[in-house]
Amino acid sequence: xxxxxxxxxxxxxxxxxxxxxxxxxxxxxxxxxxxxxxxxxxxxxxxxxxxxxxxxxxxxxxxxxxxxxxxxxxxxxxxxxxxxxxxxxxxxxxxxxxxxxxxxxxxxxxxxxxxxxxxxxxxxxxxxxxxxxxxxxxxxxxxxxxxxxxxxxxxxxxxxxxxxxxxxxxxxxxxxxxxxxxxxxxxxxxxxxxxxxxxxxxxxxxxxxxxxxxxxxxxxxxxxxxxxxxxxxxxxxxxxxxxxxxxxxxxxxxxxxxxxxxxxxxxxxxxx
Amino acid sequence: xxxxxxxxxxxxxxxxxxxxxxxxxxxxxxxxxxxxxxxxxxxxxxxxxxxxxxxxxxxxxxxxxxxxxxxxxxxxxxxxxxxxxxxxxxxxxxxxxxxxxxxxxxxxxxxxxxxxxxxxxxxxxxxxxxxxxxxxxxxxxxxxxxxxxxxxxxxxxxxxxxxxxxxxxxxxxxxxxxxxxxxxxxxxxxxxxxxxxxxxxxxxxxxxxxxxxxxxxxxxxxxxxxxxxxxxxxxxxxxxxxxxxxxxxxxxxxxxxxxxxxxxxxxxxxxx
Numbered sequence: 033x034x035x036x037x038x039x040x041x042x043x044x045x046x047x048x049x050x051x052x053x054x055x056x057x058x059x060x061x062x063x064x065x066x067x068x069x070x071x072x073x074x075x076x077x078x079x080x081x082x083x084x085x086x087x088x089x090x091x092x093x094x095x096x097x098x099x100x101x102x103x104x105x106x107x108x109x110x111x112x113x114x115x116x117x118x119x120x121x122x123x124x125x126x127x128x129x130x131x132x133x134x135x136x137x138x139x140x141x142x143x144x145x146x147x148x149x150x151x152x153x154x155x156x157x158x159x160x161x162x163x164x165x166x167x168x169x170x171x172x173x174x175x176x177x178x179x180x181x182x183x184x185x186x187x188x189x190x191x192x193x194x195x196x197x198x199x200x201x202x203x204x205x206x207x208x209x210x211x212x213x214x215x216x217x218x219x220x221x222x223x224x225x226x227x228x229x230x231x232x233x234x235x236x237x238x239x240x241x242x243x244x245x246x247x248x249x250x251x252x253x254x255x256x257x258x259x260x261x262x263x264x265x266x267x268x269x270x271x272x273x274x275x276x277x278x279x280x281x282x283x284x285x286x287x288x289x290x291x292x293x294x295x296x297x298x299x300x301x302x303x304x
Numbered sequence: 305x306x307x308x309x310x311x312x313x314x315x316x317x318x319x320x321x322x323x324x325x326x327x328x329x330x331x332x333x334x335x336x337x338x339x340x341x342x343x344x345x346x347x348x349x350x351x352x353x354x355x356x357x358x359x360x361x362x363x364x365x366x367x368x369x370x371x372x373x374x375x376x377x378x379x380x381x382x383x384x385x386x387x388x389x390x391x392x393x394x395x396x397x398x399x400x401x402x403x404x405x406x407x408x409x410x411x412x413x414x415x416x417x418x419x420x421x422x423x424x425x426x427x428x429x430x431x432x433x434x435x436x437x438x439x440x441x442x443x444x445x446x447x448x449x450x451x452x453x454x455x456x457x458x459x460x461x462x463x464x465x466x467x468x469x470x471x472x473x474x475x476x477x478x479x480x481x482x483x484x485x486x487x488x489x490x491x492x493x494x495x496x497x498x499x500x501x502x503x504x505x506x507x508x509x510x511x512x513x514x515x516x517x518x519x520x521x522x523x524x525x526x527x528x529x530x531x532x533x534x535x536x537x538x539x540x541x542x543x544x545x546x547x548x549x550x551x552x553x554x555x556x557x558x559x560x561x562x563x564x565x566x567x568x569x570x571x572x573x574x575x576x
Contacts, residue, residue, distance in 0.1 A: 125397070126399075177442075180461040182461075184455065184457075185455050196454060
């Protein structure tokens with residue numbers, strides 16, 4: 033469900049429709065105008081909750097500001113937890129804490145998939161998560177904890193953040209600040225997962241990160257802006273492994289959404 | 305609700321009945337025999353969910369083993385979240401992650417109350433939580449995080465646990481092992497909160513912890529066992545502050561249960 037016409041949301045939703053179609057899922061894009069009320073939005077959600085032909089429901093964030101600051105949370109409380117393929121419903125978040133979630137937040141689930149398929153050990157490692165959002169930081173910390181990592185959560189109020197980050201064997205960065213994590217934050221050989229995705233048009237910033245002649249400089253000339261994660265490119269010189277942006281966590285997040293949808297459909301078919 | 309006749313549960317339930325009565329609450333102790341089935345237990349919970357005279361519901365753990373390993377979780381999923389004064393329902397746990405819980409797990413809420421009333425700073429501090437249970441460790445870490453601590457969660461699989469713990473400004477210990485945390489785990493001046501409560505009858509152990517002539521030695525002689533937390537008595541010599549066992553976190557836990565019950569009643573009266 034897409035309410036309004038936020039340009040970034042249009043891109044995300046287009047990706048989801050494409051991913052679903054390619055995976056062989058039926059995707060029903062429900063659009064409502066930006067002038068819709070919260071009550072109208074909730075009525076659509078309730079209809080989808082009881083629809084026999086819909087296994088998963090996503091309401092794209094952000095909702096129009098006019099709906100008020102708690103509108104999204106009200107929507108997440110209304111979506112049937114069995115169809116909550118984003119994993120944002122409080123019931124599913126609570127089950128995640130209790131290590132028995134069936135539908136889990138897609139980005140941290142994608143990071144786990146990435147680590148496991150790359151053969152990066154988690155158990156017994158010191159994992160540091162930078163960022164404490166409901167959607168990434170907190171569920172990421174819980175998933176790493178359940179895989180027996182010792183987990184530290186850092187954030188904007190953390191004292192000596194670079195020094196804390198530099199104790200990590202496994203560093204997950206989701207703070208939403210371009211090139212924030214530098215060499216000083218990374219223990220040599222550590223695995224670094226960059227969850228950030230920032231569009232930067234500031235020429236001076238881009239030139240400070242990338243040398244003349246690099247592909248990112250060319251991207252800036254061509255498009256007027258570049259995509260960069262939360263990790264400074266110099267980290268590649270010290271990290272044992274580093275996930276790229278774009279092309280790292282993003283595609284895994286999209287894949288996990290498809291996986292959640294298939295899981296929800298299977299659960300419903302099996303009468304669970 | 306008390307199912308069966310576990311002796312420890314009898315003590316806990318007696319305390320709760322007493323606390324409630326002293327606080328001016330009506331306490332209705334529903335007893336069922338150890339031979340009760342899970343379905344019978346759930347039927348009682350559903351009747352209490354709809355009862356107009358009950359504002360809070362506690363089902364004392366553990367349930368009889370014959371009900372199976374997932375019985376408690378099924379009960380927690382069945383209790384109306386608005387009456388879940390233990391804060392164990394997945395909805396309330398999820399809302400805790402989202403920092404908007406009304407009914408929160410009592411032990412970690414009691415620790416926060418203790419810290420705040422004692423004037424111990426939390427924001428910007430490095431808090432280390434030893435233990436990752438659903439009831440204490442995980443909600444404790446989240447509550448400290450929401451108060452702007454940098455939080456590390458340690459557990460039985462943590463490498464170099466003493467060294468990690470010794471980086472804490474604020475150390476919360478809930479690992480369930482008598483006198484586990486020693487001087488080596490504590491930075492001088494740190495605040496140490498001992499959530500453990502262990503009954504120990506082993507004379508050699510007690511004699512190794514407490515000198516001849518100490519009150520705990522006398523307690524051992526008198527009762528045949530002593531109560532001790534997860535923190536070794538020697539920690540008192542290095543900690544800046546240390547919560548006692550018994551008489552520290554325990555009474556706060558009991559108080560938070562009463563507070564949750566009053567909150568649930570007020571919410572219901574106000575039609576929230």
